[in-house]
Amino acid sequence: MPAGTATGPGAEASDRDTASFEAYARVGQRRLYRTAYLLCGDPEGARDLAQTTLAKLFQHWRKASAADNLDAYAKTVLVRTFVAERRRTLRDLLAHTRTAPRTQPHPAPYSDLRVTLLALLDELPPRARAIVVLRYWEDLSVETVASLLRCSESTVKSQCSRSLARLRTRLGDAHVYATGS
Template sequence: MADGEGAAFEAYARTGQRRLYRTAYLLCGDVEGARDLTQTTLAKLFQHWHRASRADNLDAYAKTVLVRTFVAERRRTVRDLLAHNRNAPRPHPNPAPGADLRVTLLSLSCSGTPCTGPHARCPSSPTWSPARYGRATGGGPGPGRSRSRAPSSRSPP
């Protein structure tokens, strides 16, 4: 970078730093984050000063760089957080707290009370015959379609 370009950047950095800091503070919400974002933006402007100095509105160009830098850092933070959470070992549930519930559910399924509802299935207990299940649920001889019924009128796929 030539001395003239370096002096031009330095002059812009002295005058524009305060405006960039205000915008950065509005984006970040804290002093340290705003300082870091302002310095990163000025570093990027310095790196590409030959292009930035030719912009029609240098302040608008600098604020665009600032906002895009902010968004990129946020995306990176979220992506790193998601990657960390995906790779973190998941804790195994302790089987002791659910043991009482499991025993209760097992005793209910073998108690002789019929399961009702749209997705009820015949319990695997030998005390439930298909006929008993049908009488208890008000349906046919068992879960599912009886073989004696005619097939549905839907055509095969």
């Protein structure tokens, strides 16, 4: 028997855990990537975020697999990882550089609205972006978003209101093409 090979009941349980995680990862990876893409705004960042989420799930698979709703558990890990990474990145950036405020001209009225919206979502702070994506793209309730982000329902409502107002202002007349008004 090779060195380091475990036998017995513990090894069988570990093999079952690994197999159940792999089955979940195959099915859930696309959903995690889609949400990660909406949060990050770029394919590479989304892949990294989805993989980091899967790694964290694997690390704590026994607890995760015992959750009432595994997809909700995974989405919570994904969103919290995103917010934590963005905060860390922003903190590092602010500590090492001094930049002028970021200003961009209004998007051209004929630009693809989806690309424009993703670019504007990127301008929102990480938590506000997560709230908007979860609330309006993932169609989660205020209560669920508040629970995922560990904040009050009033915080979710106020952040949504401010973020949508900011997006409307930045979109200018581009939103008219989407609504047909």
